[in-house]
Amino acid sequence: MREAIRQHLINQIPEIKGCFEPHAATAKTQKPYLIIRQGMDTEETPWTGFRRIIEVWPYVSRTTFINVDTLAEKVIRALDGQLLTTQAGEVFTCHYLGTAGDDFVDEDWDAITRGLRFAVMALQPVTVPETVADDPWLDKLALWTANVMGVDWTIYRNFWPLGYKRPAVMWRITNIEVREKGTAMFEVRKRFTGHILGRTPNEQIAGVMTILQEMGNAIKIPLDTMSRKYMTISNMASNMQQDAITAGQISLILARNTNRPAEDAPLIMGVHNSGFIND
Template sequence: MRTAIRKQIENSISELAGRIYDMDADISLPLPLCIIRQGEETAEYPWNGYRCYFEVILYGSGFAKVDQLSEQIIEALHEKVLVFDTGNSLTCRYTGNPGGDMVNVGRTGASRTLRFAAMKQLAYEKPDQEPFWLAGLQEWTQETAGDEWTVYTGWWPTGYIRPCILWRLSGSELVMTNTSVLDVDNRLSVHVIGRSPEEEQSMVNTLIEAIGRQVKLPLDASHQHHYLVKECATNLEADRIASGQISVVLRMKTSKKVEAKPLMNNIHYSEEPKY
Protein backbone atom coordinates (compact mmCIF):
# COMPACT_ATOMS: atom_id res chain seq x y z
CA MET A 1 0.00 0.00 0.00
CA ARG A 2 2.78 2.44 0.90
CA THR A 3 4.42 1.90 -2.50
CA ALA A 4 1.26 2.87 -4.38
CA ILE A 5 0.73 5.96 -2.19
CA ARG A 6 4.37 7.02 -2.56
CA LYS A 7 4.23 6.68 -6.35
CA GLN A 8 1.03 8.71 -6.53
CA ILE A 9 2.49 11.57 -4.46
CA GLU A 10 5.83 11.58 -6.32
CA ASN A 11 4.14 11.52 -9.73
CA SER A 12 1.86 14.41 -8.71
CA ILE A 13 4.30 16.59 -6.71
CA SER A 14 7.81 16.79 -8.15
CA GLU A 15 9.04 18.74 -5.11
CA LEU A 16 8.55 15.61 -2.95
CA ALA A 17 10.11 13.13 -5.38
CA GLY A 18 12.69 11.07 -3.48
CA ARG A 19 11.68 12.72 -0.18
CA ILE A 20 8.99 10.30 1.01
CA TYR A 21 9.89 7.89 3.80
CA ASP A 22 8.27 4.90 5.49
CA MET A 23 9.66 5.62 8.93
CA ASP A 24 10.94 8.57 10.89
CA ALA A 25 13.45 10.36 8.65
CA ASP A 26 16.84 11.52 9.86
CA ILE A 27 16.64 14.98 11.39
CA SER A 28 19.43 16.25 9.13
CA LEU A 29 17.52 15.61 5.88
CA PRO A 30 16.54 18.75 3.95
CA LEU A 31 12.94 19.99 3.87
CA PRO A 32 10.34 19.51 2.56
CA LEU A 33 9.77 15.81 3.17
CA CYS A 34 6.97 13.54 4.32
CA ILE A 35 6.53 10.23 6.12
CA ILE A 36 3.82 7.67 5.33
CA ARG A 37 2.54 5.88 8.41
CA GLN A 38 0.09 3.01 7.97
CA GLY A 39 -2.61 2.54 10.61
CA GLU A 40 -5.12 -0.16 11.40
CA GLU A 41 -6.77 -2.35 8.77
CA THR A 42 -10.14 -4.05 9.25
CA ALA A 43 -12.13 -6.46 7.09
CA GLU A 44 -15.34 -4.95 5.72
CA TYR A 45 -17.56 -6.82 3.26
CA PRO A 46 -16.71 -9.12 0.33
CA TRP A 47 -17.89 -6.56 -2.22
CA ASN A 48 -15.63 -3.74 -1.04
CA GLY A 49 -12.62 -5.44 0.57
CA TYR A 50 -10.81 -3.93 3.56
CA ARG A 51 -10.99 -0.55 5.27
CA CYS A 52 -7.60 0.84 6.24
CA TYR A 53 -6.14 4.12 7.44
CA PHE A 54 -2.87 5.90 6.83
CA GLU A 55 -1.29 9.23 7.65
CA VAL A 56 0.99 11.46 5.62
CA ILE A 57 3.17 13.49 8.01
CA LEU A 58 4.43 16.54 6.15
CA TYR A 59 7.43 18.69 7.13
CA GLY A 60 8.11 22.06 5.53
CA SER A 61 10.27 25.12 6.04
CA GLY A 62 7.28 27.09 7.31
CA PHE A 63 3.50 27.11 7.50
CA ALA A 64 3.15 28.63 4.01
CA LYS A 65 5.06 25.71 2.49
CA VAL A 66 3.07 23.21 4.58
CA ASP A 67 -0.19 24.80 3.38
CA GLN A 68 0.90 24.59 -0.25
CA LEU A 69 2.07 20.97 -0.13
CA SER A 70 -0.91 19.86 1.96
CA GLU A 71 -3.31 21.07 -0.73
CA GLN A 72 -1.29 19.28 -3.40
CA ILE A 73 -1.16 16.01 -1.43
CA ILE A 74 -4.91 16.09 -0.77
CA GLU A 75 -5.57 16.76 -4.45
CA ALA A 76 -3.27 13.88 -5.42
CA LEU A 77 -4.92 11.32 -3.11
CA HIS A 78 -8.48 12.34 -2.21
CA GLU A 79 -11.09 10.24 -4.08
CA LYS A 80 -8.38 8.66 -6.24
CA VAL A 81 -8.27 4.96 -7.14
CA LEU A 82 -4.70 3.62 -6.88
CA VAL A 83 -3.91 0.26 -8.53
CA PHE A 84 -1.23 -1.99 -7.03
CA ASP A 85 1.17 -4.23 -8.93
CA THR A 86 -0.69 -7.20 -7.40
CA GLY A 87 -3.92 -6.19 -9.12
CA ASN A 88 -5.60 -4.91 -5.94
CA SER A 89 -6.68 -1.27 -5.73
CA LEU A 90 -7.16 1.42 -3.09
CA THR A 91 -9.75 4.20 -2.95
CA CYS A 92 -8.47 7.09 -0.78
CA ARG A 93 -10.47 9.68 1.13
CA TYR A 94 -9.05 12.60 3.07
CA THR A 95 -10.57 12.67 6.58
CA GLY A 96 -8.84 15.64 8.21
CA ASN A 97 -5.85 16.96 10.12
CA PRO A 98 -5.65 15.33 13.57
CA GLY A 99 -3.86 17.38 16.21
CA GLY A 100 -3.37 20.51 14.12
CA ASP A 101 -0.11 22.08 12.94
CA MET A 102 3.07 21.93 14.98
CA VAL A 103 6.37 23.77 15.10
CA ASN A 104 9.22 21.28 14.82
CA VAL A 105 12.22 22.78 16.61
CA GLY A 106 14.59 20.00 15.64
CA ARG A 107 13.90 20.38 11.93
CA THR A 108 13.50 24.17 12.20
CA GLY A 109 10.20 24.06 10.36
CA ALA A 110 6.51 23.25 10.59
CA SER A 111 4.69 19.93 10.37
CA ARG A 112 1.17 18.75 9.65
CA THR A 113 -0.40 15.28 9.71
CA LEU A 114 -2.93 14.45 6.96
CA ARG A 115 -5.17 11.49 7.73
CA PHE A 116 -6.76 9.32 5.04
CA ALA A 117 -9.23 6.44 5.10
CA ALA A 118 -9.11 3.95 2.27
CA MET A 119 -11.09 1.04 0.89
CA LYS A 120 -8.84 -1.70 -0.42
CA GLN A 121 -10.49 -3.70 -3.21
CA LEU A 122 -9.15 -7.19 -3.79
CA ALA A 123 -8.71 -8.79 -7.20
CA TYR A 124 -11.15 -11.66 -7.75
CA GLU A 125 -12.46 -13.78 -10.58
CA LYS A 126 -16.00 -12.93 -11.62
CA PRO A 127 -18.36 -15.89 -12.21
CA ASP A 128 -18.61 -17.00 -15.83
CA GLN A 129 -22.37 -16.58 -15.75
CA GLU A 130 -24.45 -14.17 -13.72
CA PRO A 131 -28.22 -14.39 -13.20
CA PHE A 132 -29.91 -13.21 -16.38
CA TRP A 133 -31.97 -10.70 -14.42
CA LEU A 134 -28.84 -9.00 -13.04
CA ALA A 135 -27.50 -8.61 -16.57
CA GLY A 136 -30.90 -7.18 -17.52
CA LEU A 137 -30.68 -4.54 -14.78
CA GLN A 138 -27.16 -3.69 -15.93
CA GLU A 139 -28.36 -3.18 -19.52
CA TRP A 140 -31.35 -1.07 -18.44
CA THR A 141 -29.13 1.10 -16.21
CA GLN A 142 -26.59 1.61 -19.00
CA GLU A 143 -29.35 2.85 -21.33
CA THR A 144 -30.68 5.15 -18.60
CA ALA A 145 -27.32 6.58 -17.49
CA GLY A 146 -25.67 6.90 -20.91
CA ASP A 147 -22.40 5.73 -22.42
CA GLU A 148 -20.32 8.04 -20.23
CA TRP A 149 -21.14 5.90 -17.18
CA THR A 150 -19.80 2.41 -16.45
CA VAL A 151 -22.23 -0.05 -14.83
CA TYR A 152 -20.97 -2.93 -12.65
CA THR A 153 -22.76 -5.79 -10.92
CA GLY A 154 -21.93 -7.90 -7.86
CA TRP A 155 -18.66 -6.57 -6.35
CA TRP A 156 -16.48 -3.54 -6.87
CA PRO A 157 -13.79 -4.45 -9.41
CA THR A 158 -10.21 -3.33 -8.85
CA GLY A 159 -9.40 -0.10 -10.63
CA TYR A 160 -13.05 0.78 -11.26
CA ILE A 161 -13.61 3.73 -13.57
CA ARG A 162 -15.57 6.85 -12.64
CA PRO A 163 -18.31 7.78 -13.13
CA CYS A 164 -19.83 4.40 -12.35
CA ILE A 165 -22.81 2.56 -10.89
CA LEU A 166 -22.88 -0.77 -9.04
CA TRP A 167 -25.93 -3.03 -8.59
CA ARG A 168 -25.48 -5.40 -5.64
CA LEU A 169 -27.86 -8.05 -4.30
CA SER A 170 -28.14 -7.52 -0.52
CA GLY A 171 -30.96 -9.93 0.39
CA SER A 172 -33.82 -12.10 -0.86
CA GLU A 173 -37.17 -13.27 0.49
CA LEU A 174 -39.39 -16.04 -0.81
CA VAL A 175 -43.11 -15.26 -0.54
CA MET A 176 -45.27 -18.39 -0.53
CA THR A 177 -48.61 -18.26 -2.35
CA ASN A 178 -51.50 -20.67 -2.77
CA THR A 179 -51.05 -20.78 -6.51
CA SER A 180 -48.45 -22.47 -8.67
CA VAL A 181 -46.40 -19.26 -8.67
CA LEU A 182 -43.77 -18.13 -6.15
CA ASP A 183 -42.96 -14.47 -5.46
CA VAL A 184 -39.23 -13.77 -5.01
CA ASP A 185 -38.43 -10.37 -3.46
CA ASN A 186 -34.85 -9.29 -4.09
CA ARG A 187 -33.42 -6.31 -2.21
CA LEU A 188 -30.68 -4.57 -4.15
CA SER A 189 -28.32 -1.75 -3.26
CA VAL A 190 -27.32 0.73 -5.93
CA HIS A 191 -23.97 2.52 -5.52
CA VAL A 192 -23.35 5.69 -7.52
CA ILE A 193 -19.88 7.28 -7.75
CA GLY A 194 -19.47 10.43 -9.81
CA ARG A 195 -16.55 12.66 -10.62
CA SER A 196 -18.05 15.40 -8.45
CA PRO A 197 -20.74 15.59 -5.74
CA GLU A 198 -23.03 17.43 -8.17
CA GLU A 199 -22.69 14.77 -10.87
CA GLU A 200 -23.18 12.02 -8.32
CA GLN A 201 -26.36 13.45 -6.80
CA SER A 202 -27.74 14.22 -10.24
CA MET A 203 -27.36 10.56 -11.28
CA VAL A 204 -28.95 9.34 -8.03
CA ASN A 205 -31.96 11.54 -8.81
CA THR A 206 -32.01 10.33 -12.42
CA LEU A 207 -32.10 6.68 -11.36
CA ILE A 208 -34.73 7.26 -8.68
CA GLU A 209 -37.00 9.02 -11.18
CA ALA A 210 -36.40 6.39 -13.86
CA ILE A 211 -37.15 3.52 -11.46
CA GLY A 212 -40.23 5.35 -10.18
CA ARG A 213 -41.61 5.71 -13.71
CA GLN A 214 -41.18 1.98 -14.32
CA VAL A 215 -43.91 -0.12 -12.75
CA LYS A 216 -41.95 -3.07 -14.12
CA LEU A 217 -38.25 -3.27 -15.00
CA PRO A 218 -37.30 -5.44 -18.00
CA LEU A 219 -34.97 -8.32 -17.16
CA ASP A 220 -33.96 -9.29 -20.68
CA ALA A 221 -33.63 -7.78 -24.14
CA SER A 222 -36.87 -9.40 -25.33
CA HIS A 223 -38.80 -7.78 -22.44
CA GLN A 224 -40.48 -11.12 -21.76
CA HIS A 225 -39.38 -11.15 -18.11
CA HIS A 226 -39.98 -8.25 -15.75
CA TYR A 227 -39.38 -7.17 -12.18
CA LEU A 228 -42.19 -5.51 -10.25
CA VAL A 229 -40.89 -2.45 -8.36
CA LYS A 230 -42.10 -2.79 -4.75
CA GLU A 231 -39.92 -0.26 -2.91
CA CYS A 232 -37.39 2.38 -3.83
CA ALA A 233 -35.63 4.66 -1.34
CA THR A 234 -32.53 6.84 -1.28
CA ASN A 235 -30.07 7.94 1.40
CA LEU A 236 -27.61 10.54 0.15
CA GLU A 237 -25.61 10.30 3.39
CA ALA A 238 -24.88 6.58 2.99
CA ASP A 239 -21.36 5.35 2.24
CA ARG A 240 -21.44 5.09 -1.54
CA ILE A 241 -18.73 2.40 -1.67
CA ALA A 242 -19.79 0.19 1.25
CA SER A 243 -23.58 0.69 1.41
CA GLY A 244 -24.92 2.50 -1.67
CA GLN A 245 -27.28 5.47 -1.82
CA ILE A 246 -30.31 3.68 -3.33
CA SER A 247 -32.20 0.67 -1.96
CA VAL A 248 -34.65 -1.14 -4.24
CA VAL A 249 -36.95 -4.10 -3.63
CA LEU A 250 -37.91 -5.91 -6.83
CA ARG A 251 -40.38 -8.80 -7.10
CA MET A 252 -40.08 -11.54 -9.68
CA LYS A 253 -42.60 -14.32 -10.15
CA THR A 254 -41.40 -17.86 -10.76
CA SER A 255 -43.19 -21.17 -11.17
CA LYS A 256 -43.17 -23.75 -8.42
CA LYS A 257 -41.30 -26.90 -9.33
CA VAL A 258 -43.48 -29.94 -8.78
CA GLU A 259 -41.61 -33.17 -8.27
CA ALA A 260 -42.72 -35.86 -10.69
CA LYS A 261 -44.25 -38.85 -8.90
CA PRO A 262 -46.13 -41.92 -10.17
CA LEU A 263 -49.86 -41.39 -10.60
CA MET A 264 -52.50 -43.67 -9.06
CA ASN A 265 -54.29 -45.39 -11.92
CA ASN A 266 -56.46 -48.02 -10.28
CA ILE A 267 -57.83 -48.96 -6.87
CA HIS A 268 -58.71 -52.59 -6.17
CA TYR A 269 -61.15 -53.33 -3.36
CA SER A 270 -62.51 -56.57 -2.06
CA GLU A 271 -64.75 -57.24 0.91
CA GLU A 272 -63.42 -59.26 3.76
CA PRO A 273 -64.46 -62.85 3.48
CA LYS A 274 -67.48 -63.87 5.58
CA TYR A 275 -67.22 -66.87 7.85
Protein backbone atom coordinates in the same frame (compact mmCIF):
# COMPACT_ATOMS: atom_id res chain seq x y z
CA MET B 1 0.63 1.36 -3.87
CA ARG B 2 2.72 3.65 -1.63
CA GLU B 3 4.95 4.43 -4.60
CA ALA B 4 1.92 5.46 -6.67
CA ILE B 5 0.75 7.76 -3.86
CA ARG B 6 4.25 9.16 -3.37
CA GLN B 7 4.71 9.96 -7.05
CA HIS B 8 1.24 11.49 -7.32
CA LEU B 9 1.93 13.81 -4.37
CA ILE B 10 5.26 14.88 -5.86
CA ASN B 11 3.56 15.65 -9.17
CA GLN B 12 0.63 17.52 -7.63
CA ILE B 13 2.57 19.52 -5.00
CA PRO B 14 5.75 20.74 -6.71
CA GLU B 15 6.89 22.90 -3.77
CA ILE B 16 7.67 19.90 -1.54
CA LYS B 17 11.31 18.82 -1.40
CA GLY B 18 10.46 15.15 -1.31
CA CYS B 19 8.06 12.43 -0.18
CA PHE B 20 9.70 9.82 2.04
CA GLU B 21 9.12 6.72 4.13
CA PRO B 22 9.66 7.27 7.88
CA HIS B 23 13.19 5.87 7.97
CA ALA B 24 14.38 7.92 4.98
CA ALA B 25 13.92 11.44 6.38
CA THR B 26 16.27 13.02 8.92
CA ALA B 27 16.55 16.24 10.88
CA LYS B 28 18.64 17.64 8.04
CA THR B 29 16.07 16.89 5.32
CA GLN B 30 15.10 20.09 3.52
CA LYS B 31 11.56 21.28 4.29
CA PRO B 32 8.75 21.21 3.37
CA TYR B 33 8.41 17.48 2.74
CA LEU B 34 5.97 14.61 3.27
CA ILE B 35 6.30 11.30 5.10
CA ILE B 36 4.07 8.34 4.19
CA ARG B 37 3.25 5.65 6.73
CA GLN B 38 1.30 2.49 5.95
CA GLY B 39 -1.05 0.91 8.46
CA MET B 40 -2.58 -2.54 8.57
CA ASP B 41 -5.12 -4.05 6.18
CA THR B 42 -8.54 -4.71 7.65
CA GLU B 43 -11.37 -6.71 6.09
CA GLU B 44 -14.14 -4.28 5.31
CA THR B 45 -17.19 -5.77 3.52
CA PRO B 46 -17.73 -8.66 1.11
CA TRP B 47 -18.20 -6.15 -1.72
CA THR B 48 -15.20 -3.88 -0.98
CA GLY B 49 -12.60 -6.44 0.04
CA PHE B 50 -9.90 -4.98 2.25
CA ARG B 51 -9.19 -1.49 3.51
CA ARG B 52 -5.66 -0.20 3.99
CA ILE B 53 -4.88 2.84 6.10
CA ILE B 54 -2.27 5.31 4.85
CA GLU B 55 -1.01 8.28 6.83
CA VAL B 56 0.62 11.31 5.20
CA TRP B 57 2.58 13.65 7.48
CA PRO B 58 3.44 17.09 6.02
CA TYR B 59 6.56 18.54 7.65
CA VAL B 60 7.19 22.31 7.55
CA SER B 61 9.69 24.56 9.30
CA ARG B 62 8.81 25.48 12.88
CA THR B 63 7.37 28.90 12.14
CA THR B 64 3.55 29.02 12.07
CA PHE B 65 0.81 26.40 11.95
CA ILE B 66 -0.67 28.24 8.96
CA ASN B 67 2.06 26.68 6.83
CA VAL B 68 1.17 23.15 7.87
CA ASP B 69 -2.53 24.00 7.33
CA THR B 70 -1.77 25.07 3.76
CA LEU B 71 0.31 22.00 2.94
CA ALA B 72 -2.23 19.66 4.56
CA GLU B 73 -5.02 21.12 2.43
CA LYS B 74 -2.97 20.52 -0.71
CA VAL B 75 -2.36 16.89 0.29
CA ILE B 76 -6.08 16.33 0.87
CA ARG B 77 -7.01 17.89 -2.47
CA ALA B 78 -4.37 15.79 -4.23
CA LEU B 79 -5.55 12.45 -2.81
CA ASP B 80 -9.16 12.52 -1.62
CA GLY B 81 -11.37 10.79 -4.16
CA GLN B 82 -8.68 10.74 -6.84
CA LEU B 83 -8.18 7.70 -9.06
CA LEU B 84 -4.58 6.42 -8.86
CA THR B 85 -2.85 3.59 -10.72
CA THR B 86 0.08 1.44 -9.61
CA GLN B 87 2.88 0.32 -11.93
CA ALA B 88 1.10 -3.04 -12.14
CA GLY B 89 -2.00 -1.31 -13.52
CA GLU B 90 -4.10 -1.69 -10.36
CA VAL B 91 -6.50 1.19 -9.82
CA PHE B 92 -7.47 2.48 -6.39
CA THR B 93 -8.95 5.54 -4.71
CA CYS B 94 -7.94 7.23 -1.46
CA HIS B 95 -10.62 8.50 0.92
CA TYR B 96 -9.72 11.13 3.50
CA LEU B 97 -10.67 10.03 7.04
CA GLY B 98 -9.41 12.95 9.12
CA THR B 99 -6.37 13.80 11.18
CA ALA B 100 -4.27 11.33 13.15
CA GLY B 101 -4.28 13.13 16.49
CA ASP B 102 -3.13 16.63 17.36
CA ASP B 103 -0.58 18.80 15.60
CA PHE B 104 2.94 17.93 16.66
CA VAL B 105 5.96 20.18 17.20
CA ASP B 106 9.18 18.24 16.66
CA GLU B 107 11.80 20.32 18.45
CA ASP B 108 14.66 17.98 17.55
CA TRP B 109 13.87 18.32 13.84
CA ASP B 110 12.76 21.98 14.16
CA ALA B 111 9.49 21.10 12.40
CA ILE B 112 5.72 21.24 12.70
CA THR B 113 3.65 18.33 11.39
CA ARG B 114 0.17 16.83 11.36
CA GLY B 115 -0.98 13.32 10.45
CA LEU B 116 -3.57 12.94 7.68
CA ARG B 117 -5.35 9.56 7.51
CA PHE B 118 -6.58 8.05 4.24
CA ALA B 119 -8.34 4.76 3.53
CA VAL B 120 -7.67 2.84 0.34
CA MET B 121 -10.37 0.29 -0.51
CA ALA B 122 -10.05 -3.06 -2.31
CA LEU B 123 -6.30 -2.95 -2.73
CA GLN B 124 -5.74 -6.65 -3.19
CA PRO B 125 -7.63 -9.59 -4.72
CA VAL B 126 -9.80 -11.32 -2.14
CA THR B 127 -11.99 -14.38 -2.30
CA VAL B 128 -15.51 -12.98 -2.51
CA PRO B 129 -18.47 -15.38 -2.51
CA GLU B 130 -21.08 -14.36 -5.04
CA THR B 131 -24.15 -12.89 -3.44
CA VAL B 132 -26.23 -14.97 -5.82
CA ALA B 133 -24.77 -17.43 -8.30
CA ASP B 134 -25.73 -16.34 -11.83
CA ASP B 135 -28.75 -14.41 -10.57
CA PRO B 136 -30.80 -13.40 -13.65
CA TRP B 137 -32.46 -10.50 -11.83
CA LEU B 138 -29.10 -8.94 -11.07
CA ASP B 139 -27.97 -9.52 -14.65
CA LYS B 140 -31.05 -7.79 -16.08
CA LEU B 141 -30.79 -4.91 -13.61
CA ALA B 142 -27.16 -4.41 -14.63
CA LEU B 143 -28.12 -4.51 -18.33
CA TRP B 144 -30.94 -2.02 -17.80
CA THR B 145 -28.58 0.29 -15.91
CA ALA B 146 -25.97 0.10 -18.67
CA ASN B 147 -28.56 1.14 -21.25
CA VAL B 148 -29.72 4.04 -19.10
CA MET B 149 -26.30 5.36 -18.06
CA GLY B 150 -24.55 5.04 -21.42
CA VAL B 151 -21.16 3.80 -22.57
CA ASP B 152 -19.15 6.09 -20.28
CA TRP B 153 -20.35 4.20 -17.20
CA THR B 154 -19.08 0.78 -16.11
CA ILE B 155 -21.58 -1.53 -14.39
CA TYR B 156 -20.43 -4.02 -11.74
CA ARG B 157 -22.28 -6.79 -9.92
CA ASN B 158 -21.88 -8.02 -6.33
CA PHE B 159 -18.54 -6.36 -5.49
CA TRP B 160 -15.97 -3.80 -6.55
CA PRO B 161 -13.14 -5.41 -8.53
CA LEU B 162 -9.52 -4.54 -7.82
CA GLY B 163 -9.20 -2.24 -10.84
CA TYR B 164 -12.63 -0.60 -10.75
CA LYS B 165 -13.17 2.38 -13.01
CA ARG B 166 -15.05 5.65 -12.67
CA PRO B 167 -17.80 6.50 -13.38
CA ALA B 168 -19.39 3.25 -12.30
CA VAL B 169 -22.47 1.64 -10.78
CA MET B 170 -22.34 -1.48 -8.63
CA TRP B 171 -25.49 -3.42 -7.75
CA ARG B 172 -25.72 -6.09 -5.05
CA ILE B 173 -28.58 -8.10 -3.56
CA THR B 174 -29.12 -7.55 0.16
CA ASN B 175 -32.34 -9.47 0.83
CA ILE B 176 -34.71 -12.00 -0.75
CA GLU B 177 -38.24 -12.64 0.48
CA VAL B 178 -40.77 -15.20 -0.79
CA ARG B 179 -44.44 -14.54 0.05
CA GLU B 180 -47.39 -16.87 -0.50
CA LYS B 181 -50.01 -15.25 -2.73
CA GLY B 182 -52.46 -18.14 -2.92
CA THR B 183 -52.59 -21.74 -4.06
CA ALA B 184 -49.32 -22.53 -5.84
CA MET B 185 -48.57 -18.83 -6.35
CA PHE B 186 -45.78 -16.83 -4.73
CA GLU B 187 -44.34 -13.34 -4.85
CA VAL B 188 -40.56 -13.15 -4.93
CA ARG B 189 -39.14 -9.85 -3.67
CA LYS B 190 -35.46 -8.93 -3.89
CA ARG B 191 -33.91 -5.86 -2.33
CA PHE B 192 -30.99 -4.31 -4.19
CA THR B 193 -28.46 -1.70 -3.12
CA GLY B 194 -26.91 0.53 -5.76
CA HIS B 195 -23.50 2.18 -5.43
CA ILE B 196 -23.03 5.12 -7.80
CA LEU B 197 -19.44 6.34 -8.10
CA GLY B 198 -18.68 9.41 -10.19
CA ARG B 199 -15.48 11.14 -11.20
CA THR B 200 -16.73 14.30 -9.50
CA PRO B 201 -19.37 14.98 -6.82
CA ASN B 202 -21.67 16.56 -9.41
CA GLU B 203 -21.35 13.58 -11.76
CA GLN B 204 -22.08 11.23 -8.86
CA ILE B 205 -25.22 13.09 -7.83
CA ALA B 206 -26.35 13.28 -11.45
CA GLY B 207 -25.86 9.51 -11.77
CA VAL B 208 -28.06 8.84 -8.75
CA MET B 209 -30.76 11.18 -10.06
CA THR B 210 -30.68 9.60 -13.53
CA ILE B 211 -31.24 6.11 -12.16
CA LEU B 212 -34.05 7.24 -9.85
CA GLN B 213 -35.79 9.21 -12.60
CA GLU B 214 -35.53 6.44 -15.19
CA MET B 215 -36.75 3.83 -12.71
CA GLY B 216 -39.69 6.03 -11.84
CA ASN B 217 -40.55 6.25 -15.52
CA ALA B 218 -39.99 2.56 -16.23
CA ILE B 219 -42.00 1.06 -13.33
CA LYS B 220 -40.92 -2.40 -14.57
CA ILE B 221 -37.64 -3.93 -15.80
CA PRO B 222 -37.69 -6.77 -18.37
CA LEU B 223 -36.59 -10.16 -17.08
CA ASP B 224 -37.49 -12.22 -20.16
CA THR B 225 -39.26 -10.31 -22.92
CA MET B 226 -39.93 -13.45 -24.96
CA SER B 227 -41.88 -14.96 -22.05
CA ARG B 228 -43.26 -11.56 -21.01
CA LYS B 229 -41.66 -11.72 -17.60
CA TYR B 230 -41.03 -8.41 -15.84
CA MET B 231 -39.79 -7.23 -12.45
CA THR B 232 -41.83 -4.52 -10.76
CA ILE B 233 -39.88 -1.68 -9.13
CA SER B 234 -40.96 -0.50 -5.67
CA ASN B 235 -39.72 0.99 -2.40
CA MET B 236 -37.10 3.18 -4.05
CA ALA B 237 -35.07 5.26 -1.61
CA SER B 238 -31.87 7.24 -1.84
CA ASN B 239 -29.40 8.85 0.53
CA MET B 240 -26.83 11.08 -1.14
CA GLN B 241 -24.79 11.21 2.07
CA GLN B 242 -24.01 7.49 2.01
CA ASP B 243 -20.51 6.47 0.95
CA ALA B 244 -20.55 5.29 -2.67
CA ILE B 245 -17.92 2.60 -2.14
CA THR B 246 -18.97 1.02 1.14
CA ALA B 247 -22.68 1.76 1.67
CA GLY B 248 -24.41 2.70 -1.59
CA GLN B 249 -26.87 5.53 -2.16
CA ILE B 250 -29.88 3.71 -3.67
CA SER B 251 -32.12 1.01 -2.25
CA LEU B 252 -35.03 -0.60 -4.09
CA ILE B 253 -37.13 -3.76 -4.36
CA LEU B 254 -37.78 -5.77 -7.51
CA ALA B 255 -40.69 -8.21 -7.36
CA ARG B 256 -42.62 -10.64 -9.53
CA ASN B 257 -45.24 -13.36 -9.10
CA THR B 258 -44.36 -16.95 -9.94
CA ASN B 259 -45.46 -20.50 -9.29
CA ARG B 260 -41.80 -21.60 -9.17
CA PRO B 261 -40.13 -19.47 -6.50
CA ALA B 262 -37.02 -21.67 -6.38
CA GLU B 263 -36.11 -20.51 -9.89
CA ASP B 264 -36.21 -16.86 -8.86
CA ALA B 265 -34.88 -17.16 -5.30
CA PRO B 266 -31.85 -19.46 -5.20
CA LEU B 267 -30.19 -20.04 -1.86
CA ILE B 268 -27.80 -17.28 -0.83
CA MET B 269 -25.73 -17.38 2.33
CA GLY B 270 -28.54 -18.73 4.53
CA VAL B 271 -32.26 -19.47 4.59
CA HIS B 272 -34.52 -18.66 7.53
CA ASN B 273 -37.94 -20.03 8.48
CA SER B 274 -39.52 -16.61 8.04
CA GLY B 275 -39.12 -16.91 4.30
CA PHE B 276 -36.31 -14.36 4.18
CA ILE B 277 -32.88 -14.90 2.68
CA ASN B 278 -30.36 -12.31 3.86
CA ASP B 279 -26.78 -11.44 3.04
